Amino acid sequence: MPVNEAQKREIEQLRGQATETRRAVVPALEEMLYKPLPVLDQGFVRVIDYMGDDGAVVQAARVSYGRGTRQVSEDRGLLRYLMRHRHTTPFEMCEIKFHVKLPVFVARQWIRHRTASVNEYSARYSILNREFYMPAPDQLSTQSQDNRQGRGGVLQGEEAARVLDILREDAARNYADYQEMLNEDDEGNVIDPKRQGLARELARMNLPLSIYTEWYWKCDLHNLLHFLSLRADPHAQYEIRVYADAMLEALRAWVPLTAEAFEDYRMGGVHLSRAGLEAVKRMLAGEQVSAKDCGIAPREWRELMDSLGQ
Amino acid sequence: MPVNEAQKREIEQLRGQATETRRAVVPALEEMLYKPLPVLDQGFVRVIDYMGDDGAVVQAARVSYGRGTRQVSEDRGLLRYLMRHRHTTPFEMCEIKFHVKLPVFVARQWIRHRTASVNEYSARYSILNREFYMPAPDQLSTQSQDNRQGRGGVLQGEEAARVLDILREDAARNYADYQEMLNEDDEGNVIDPKRQGLARELARMNLPLSIYTEWYWKCDLHNLLHFLSLRADPHAQYEIRVYADAMLEALRAWVPLTAEAFEDYRMGGVHLSRAGLEAVKRMLAGEQVSAKDCGIAPREWRELMDSLGQ
């Protein structure tokens, strides 16, 4: 369960308040504010705060005095121009902050993005909750045969059941042992007054990487787009991709023109190398070309032909 | 003149609008929003947008669900604790964006702070205005005799007048020559139809470093504090310090508890070295100590005694 009853009430209370501001406001994102977007079995992404809108990007690009209040059609054209030509600095002028609940092994991938600010729940200071990620049956994938870093088909029957049993039992046992070492039960009571309990910063090392943690994560729009281009990509691990998908939804509500340009120019496109461009030119000229003709290695050639739908 | 009539009207219009938001709002900063705070003879700093407040820092430190709504006294204690122990990451959770008009030689110092986002007026693309910094008479300082990087007394009489004449005349001549090379007058009209005009990206190289430029500059609260600790410091050059002072004013309106802790622990304090601490301990024990006793070099000893008011 992503959030408990007390948290739900707190969120509702926050959503019930409204104050006047002179700043740029995005109604579609206000509508989402504070609400958890569920991800995986017990995780979520919540937008906690934001600064700026499509107009703030335009304004920075024009270094003008106002909010960039020309016609929408002109703003759209400028945003698309910036995206196409990788003029990235104006996109740094918007900022967004998320609250995220996610398994530790996902957090380990995520944190590799260094151009963001993070405050994570501290297991030195506090005790982690008994919450572990258990994959849905359709995500119990085999190791890919042709890609060392990827998934193949889905496990079936007994093997699938056995995997889930292992994950569930090991998590339960390790958590029970975590509590025993801490000498503290679910209610925070001492289990055995004759024992002293291991320090939290040590006991945590017994927890598996499937345990959930949470953090505040804040970055600017440019770096968010970079994150999404890598993590909403089909090559990203499913368990982080679903977080990126939820954030993409927030992106579309927040900066619709930027999101459209991003999906057209960055997500949906393809990069041709010098040799790949040469190959395309020859093909457009009606030539029959092969990998060898073009000096392109077989694997790369296959990637190129795939992307061109050949 | 920091802003012209058209800009004034635009700012008034922006300030006249208000919209509802569910985000944290800081009334004292809203009161300042968009208004130019005048700096130097023709410069300014304007707060254009912000995200978060003192509560957002507290919330990140607690990784809690709400806005950090405990009693103010507890929040104040936590913020002071964070500042004292240099737990800096929660301060990254707030963001602010300024619009700044400043001389190029000040911009060159400012840009050395790399953890900010910047969009500057482009002199490749546009023509710079005829606006140059002219120091006020009480800022026409001599070179310091005892500090190679600082100012001494103030120039007087004829020498001061001569300096101002030089600065004014050279700026005027260089700007007139800039226009002649561009072949474009104040109204944007071609001066001589038989000439073609030099590219803007080249003509600008004739302009002196006293010319004003402007930019949007955005950074998080932690990095703003770092900037202010260096640039609102007495060792900073006067011409950048006055910008830092204006930003400090915005800081106090925005995050009053953080600003107070910052001024108590970072601006107003002093760092004692291992040997300096040893010296203080011996002095507290009633010992008469000298630089030599303590193994401290003369210059450093002088700095230490100054800071201790000895």
Add this chain to the structure above:
Amino acid sequence: MPVNEAQKREIEQLRGQATETRRAVVPALEEMLYKPLPVLDQGFVRVIDYMGDDGAVVQAARVSYGRGTRQVSEDRGLLRYLMRHRHTTPFEMCEIKFHVKLPVFVARQWIRHRTASVNEYSARYSILNREFYMPAPDQLSTQSQDNRQGRGGVLQGEEAARVLDILREDAARNYADYQEMLNEDDEGNVIDPKRQGLARELARMNLPLSIYTEWYWKCDLHNLLHFLSLRADPHAQYEIRVYADAMLEALRAWVPLTAEAFEDYRMGGVHLSRAGLEAVKRMLAGEQVSAKDCGIAPREWRELMDSLGQ
């Protein structure tokens, strides 16, 4: 065992080679190069490469043409001046690269330092080794009673033995289950040909945070000093502090003058707040002062008196 036989031979081979270079060379660090400095029970830190020396910092501070070849005494004075006045940019001119083997829960703290470059062993791509951190008996600490983020005394007798049993058994079981889910044994052979094996990127989630990983970690001297000031500090968790201590040893070999200045001005000193400085001045004037007189909160007063040895 930090490194195996094959690795030892490879390291010896690398250490046996020498080539001529025109770059600055530091013999004391060359002596250490590639050698594992053992840390914890199975971890290590190895210096893999470096760029620059004390002279490179001096050179950058002087923006001179040569290598900064004045007398050592002058260089020392300049380095101490830079350190004392937090002129940090010249220290960015040196770079060092480490190869580190460390438990995952330590890696999670370490990676919060964002101004470094990292390449970690990938558990999406490869299978992790059966190597887990087991604390030495004198490190099995209890939770601190007066500091929620710290350790108290050491567990004794039966409780200590029980903790080690738990850590050992859970690690062994989780690893065996990891292999079973992967359907792959220690030699990389398929365990059961009728099963397909779970993808590596999923199976890893069953591993506890005590498992060892390894990475290349590279940063500049300024950022290394910042890392060390936080992680070689008594408040840092023991398990990361021992890595910082090993890196401090490399620092002293690499840039002895910088290391000395760092230990004098950053590690060994203390920061006095505005009010703390005021209190010291009054004490030096022979006044009897209390926390209340000075407007300092009790906890902070205690810290101040402790640091002054009062």
Add this chain to the structure above:
Amino acid sequence: MPVNEAQKREIEQLRGQATETRRAVVPALEEMLYKPLPVLDQGFVRVIDYMGDDGAVVQAARVSYGRGTRQVSEDRGLLRYLMRHRHTTPFEMCEIKFHVKLPVFVARQWIRHRTASVNEYSARYSILNREFYMPAPDQLSTQSQDNRQGRGGVLQGEEAARVLDILREDAARNYADYQEMLNEDDEGNVIDPKRQGLARELARMNLPLSIYTEWYWKCDLHNLLHFLSLRADPHAQYEIRVYADAMLEALRAWVPLTAEAFEDYRMGGVHLSRAGLEAVKRMLAGEQVSAKDCGIAPREWRELMDSLGQ
């Protein structure tokens, strides 16, 4: 003149020294070390230090123990794979440091790259030399008519001569006035003992943006490639592009396999948007398509057709 006689001797002395090292050494770059590569009329780029080679990138990608000593053909394939798929972190494992002499208006563009370390000659502390950039006659370009940020043809005859006269005369006058305000002549002697002289940090504001400055600039290989992809691009201003070209030469000597992959995949290629890719697919299928058919704006369509050689 890029370097004077004393500097030449110092460089020769440095180049005459060689020491043994266990680190990776790149003979082709050692050959270049310290030598100024002349750029513009009085500027230069010199490689001062470096860390790592192509093998260090490979090693990081493999997180192996040795230097990445497989066959060159395998290393080349891996490097090309990393470049093609934008796996950028292994390229951060190499570092290079340049000494650069460049006009201030170029330095202002350059410094926008924030992921580098910089130490610049300080005009607060020292007096700048009388060295100004004067464009070669074939670089005296007009403003482009179809691109607001670019150059058109070359100025001829009288207009060209007039521009050079202005640049030369204004630079000479502003420098003479700089000296007069400082009250210091070329030999550092006081001009008029009755005057006190303006502080250096103020007098510098009279200098034009064409004056030369110098700095040490250090960054990792990944960020260098990013810099080069933007600044060695035909859209970059000529005066910074020539610096990028000189650095590209150093790149080819330093990491030849990386440089080759960079030029094939990043410099020589083209990015197709979602709609652009769709258009190419339809063209390859033999369809006649127009901008309108494909939902592509006219300007973007022209760019696309240009890049495809249509």
